[in-house]
Amino acid sequence: MAGNSFGTVFTLTTFGESHGPALGGIIDGCPAGLKLDFEAIESEMQRRMPGQSNIVTQRKELDSIKFLSGIFEGITTGSPIGFIIENTDQKSPDYSHIKDTYRPSHADYTYDQKYGIRDYRGGGRSSARETACRVAAGAIAKQLLKQVKITAYVSSVGNLEVTKPYQELDFAEIEKNPVRCADPEIARQMEAYIKEVRKEGDTVGGSISCVIQNVPIGLGEPVFDKLHAQLGKAMLSINAVKGFEYGSGFAGTRLKGSEHNDLFNPDGSTKTNHSGGVQGGISNGEDIYFKVAFKPVATIMQKQETIDSDGKVVEMQGKGRHDPCVVPRAVPIVEAMAALVVADFYLLNQLSKL
Amino acid sequence: MAGNSFGTVFTLTTFGESHGPALGGIIDGCPAGLKLDFEAIESEMQRRMPGQSNIVTQRKELDSIKFLSGIFEGITTGSPIGFIIENTDQKSPDYSHIKDTYRPSHADYTYDQKYGIRDYRGGGRSSARETACRVAAGAIAKQLLKQVKITAYVSSVGNLEVTKPYQELDFAEIEKNPVRCADPEIARQMEAYIKEVRKEGDTVGGSISCVIQNVPIGLGEPVFDKLHAQLGKAMLSINAVKGFEYGSGFAGTRLKGSEHNDLFNPDGSTKTNHSGGVQGGISNGEDIYFKVAFKPVATIMQKQETIDSDGKVVEMQGKGRHDPCVVPRAVPIVEAMAALVVADFYLLNQLSKL
């Protein structure tokens, strides 16, 4: 496969560029008999949509999803679920200036080098608009995983960090602030900071934490498709992601085994959870938690020197409406990718033993 | 696939438990016509082997590799390359004590839960001995990628860290010290610290940095199989890994776009390399660099409380010869997995354009 499919038995294949007639995808391997809650799907789509608050891009994209197959009278049939998300405004007046120019830290140069041709309108295939399809598929995966609870939230923006462990946070706060930070006090600071950065015509990075609760024991397929390895790939495949850690993560490298080991309770649960819910690549029933690093958005509203396709140095400046910070809108994407991973392993695990 | 295969066109499938008659694997998709340097392969195997220095386990494993197919008169034929690594000493006198006991932070409990049965001898399939097969395959991948240079080194042990950027290090130092640290001064400190930890019967975590140089432009398959996403999965699939970051990584989340963007030189190279050699999931010709976090080894020589398979609390203590710190021996594994990823994308990229 040429990179546009994800999953082993519950699979998503996506297509589409930011300024083509439509994006879309095919979900294959969703078991028959799942009654879909379409409002829940639409609600996930809206969490990712531009224009939802004053700290994200004010671009208008109506991410209304149209299901074309695989569902009959509201229930999945076991046939592939095709869907499209139309690009209602395909005109690209804003992008002619980048036709022959490579934006710094974008994919313009690498796409041109790899393919010898590039749909330059709005980033084409490399646009984060593609993630709308992931959110749609993830919303269905979530419904397949009724008992599992997947919660992501912004845990840092620039140097502003949530320092409390997730157990001390009230997840109900997340959707109450535009940053989607689980700590309301830090959220206010983040919001102010993002506005300030935007005023400078600049952007800033951040990180998202995610917790998966009530995961059945046994998910993950050693040795290469360990649960956390597939989660890591899923997250790293999201635009702008630079790092992934789970459980004790990078901080765990500083610990000794005697500090890090998770001792058992008699029921098989563990007294601590440095393992992050995964041991030997397989879920152990404890909470899975991980953190994802996002770099600052590359499109800034400041002048930058760059080159055109002839290697000539030119000056450019971002136009249009872009996110000063990507993490608030990436929260539902992180959840969606997590759901796709867990759903796939949930199904695969049905085949682990007689 | 049930998790034991890696790669799309250059693939490795492995089998084997730490105390069965042999481990082994099949490399499929290696192009015909590659003249193999068997000494180079053997030399990689020896870098991973136990007993090579006084800071790693003194266990004796003769990781001699036997190629069974796919090679004729020293040259690959395009047919699958089967190989085995015999377990010369299959007796398991040391492991009877864990037959019914779940070692903390090992895979004993999760394997039992997932499969309902477990080869308890030495960790069975979950043993890091499986990575010997990866090193063998990676050594062949390296030979396929003649012009690419892959260098990994230990960059932290506990709180001892290499702070110099890789450009200021002399990679020739790496194999000169038993820790495989590129900074000789820090290496000495690390070695002393590991010995101290071992004396306590404890273990400690660490991290490995890796640099891939001379990578052709265009490797990586968006959108799900981005080069860094597959690298991340590859690293996270190695035993004990808890995190992965590339380029600016987690630190990059603190930067602004104006600081983070890599401006172009007229020849398409970039003035800085926060991108870590990958933009939009595709290599841009700059150095690829990343860091991998390893937790402390779970087997410690101290008494720990744990449970047996009936949920009864028992006391246990590690026996035998284990690594006090895994990172020195993991260096060739990191390189091998990196080589597998790059070789696969190198071949796939032949098909990107007419």
Add this chain to the structure above:
Amino acid sequence: MAGNSFGTVFTLTTFGESHGPALGGIIDGCPAGLKLDFEAIESEMQRRMPGQSNIVTQRKELDSIKFLSGIFEGITTGSPIGFIIENTDQKSPDYSHIKDTYRPSHADYTYDQKYGIRDYRGGGRSSARETACRVAAGAIAKQLLKQVKITAYVSSVGNLEVTKPYQELDFAEIEKNPVRCADPEIARQMEAYIKEVRKEGDTVGGSISCVIQNVPIGLGEPVFDKLHAQLGKAMLSINAVKGFEYGSGFAGTRLKGSEHNDLFNPDGSTKTNHSGGVQGGISNGEDIYFKVAFKPVATIMQKQETIDSDGKVVEMQGKGRHDPCVVPRAVPIVEAMAALVVADFYLLNQLSKL
């Protein structure tokens, strides 16, 4: 994958039911830089369309294809090519009578048993309408294989058979008659016979022969993905197909080795071609030829006894406009599937040797 994808590197994934809003698919792995001839694609679609002559169904389906991605200014970009074919008339007045009834020799019963739910309108996912997507993708594969010539024709209808070997036929005749038979005299007899069968409210089977010329040497991936094995799977995956043979086929079982062996000419070509252009699963540069058996269409305009979903015996009769013989319209489908197979192996073979 749950069965809706075909191919290894040049892949097609399809979705869609006969009476949903649209069918469609994603072609992934088509190299960038292919200038598409859209008229040629449309022309293939029309060859499959109902209503094109008086011996096929008079049902109206406007199989107009809409490309949604992966093409920029008429040229493939290396990104996935998404496309849809809208079902212009989604109303299903004709199908309510089969809602709870299992049509004999259709997929109604097996879909219900497998999935527990069934989109009964027009056969749903099991409808041959799905093959429209294959024809679309095959048309692009044909354009990728510029030098290869793929020609299918009807070689039997009921007992009426083309007995001349393909070398003695004029392929220019095929599109001149509504049966798509390469022998004009037999074509007339077939046409008359099909009309007669239709008058009886009955249907009849037939077979299609296909010849692939100018195939590069070296296509096919032993041992499981032999060129003819994948061709066979491709053909058997078409609705109503019951058999596949290539080269000497079933008749070859009667021969002796001394009669069957294809002796070489000094240039590597062979004096005879019982091998059908494939030796050891790899193309040898000779013509590939094969034959595909189609059963009679199951929907007949005669009364038949059958059962409903409660196991009650009921009487039913086909309604609507159905094909009395499927082979004329299946000719472009056979060609399309052949093109998909050859294109995939053509790309894979780029990776066979250094």
Add this chain to the structure above:
Amino acid sequence: MAGNSFGTVFTLTTFGESHGPALGGIIDGCPAGLKLDFEAIESEMQRRMPGQSNIVTQRKELDSIKFLSGIFEGITTGSPIGFIIENTDQKSPDYSHIKDTYRPSHADYTYDQKYGIRDYRGGGRSSARETACRVAAGAIAKQLLKQVKITAYVSSVGNLEVTKPYQELDFAEIEKNPVRCADPEIARQMEAYIKEVRKEGDTVGGSISCVIQNVPIGLGEPVFDKLHAQLGKAMLSINAVKGFEYGSGFAGTRLKGSEHNDLFNPDGSTKTNHSGGVQGGISNGEDIYFKVAFKPVATIMQKQETIDSDGKVVEMQGKGRHDPCVVPRAVPIVEAMAALVVADFYLLNQLSKL
């Protein structure tokens, strides 16, 4: 994958050449908890072995299988099952004469063209010896499918054919005669004929029929991975196979719909079974039956003109001990491949509905 893997979740990957140190394979995806009957496996291996009767090759190959992993105390653990079959006599004195010569209707020429290098000893990778690995894996698949009964038998040799339908045959006869023909009278004629052909230094083709009974309803994954499509591919991937038909097959093309349709009994079974147990690509619970065409073995003991790798015409004659007719020894291979297909779909079908 480069063609050496088969299956989606229950997978077999094989390696090995006829004259290397060993052949072998990895079975991945076999559920844990299957208690293996090793005698049954060995017995399948012996059915395929050379030298078992006076009408097959008298070559000595001790196909003793060595399992290396994935099995603990006789029970599968869910980890990959690695195995090897050593080539006890690796010396190749008989093959030097074909080093630079292309045997007619063998894979010598195509392998050389595809890979630019060829292990010429005994056919190398293209040797039917590879099928020993399939028989081993198929034997395990059979044990997974306890209730399913898979029976293959020789149904024709040259012009000698079993004309009785399988329902009238006594399968207990099959292993009683060296031809493995289910009709003892025809078996005697076949045996005599094969001896005669061998005396002429010639070979002859034949066909194998196979019946799969007690198949659960619901196996097969539309649309591309239809049960019979995958069966067809499996059979066509066996050396020397030229055709595959199931159910009414090629003869069914002559029938009308009113004759061919399988009418239902109230319990969902059908009064006739032209469908061959598969409707819409999914098993319907009736017997699956199919027929496989084998060409005559290419190696004959007569002089033939051929060419060497320089295109020079040379004369050659088969040496050594070869089968005058391949079908008796191919019977267990057909069964094994059928078992692999059914086992894979059996597991996949667990995921079809909630």
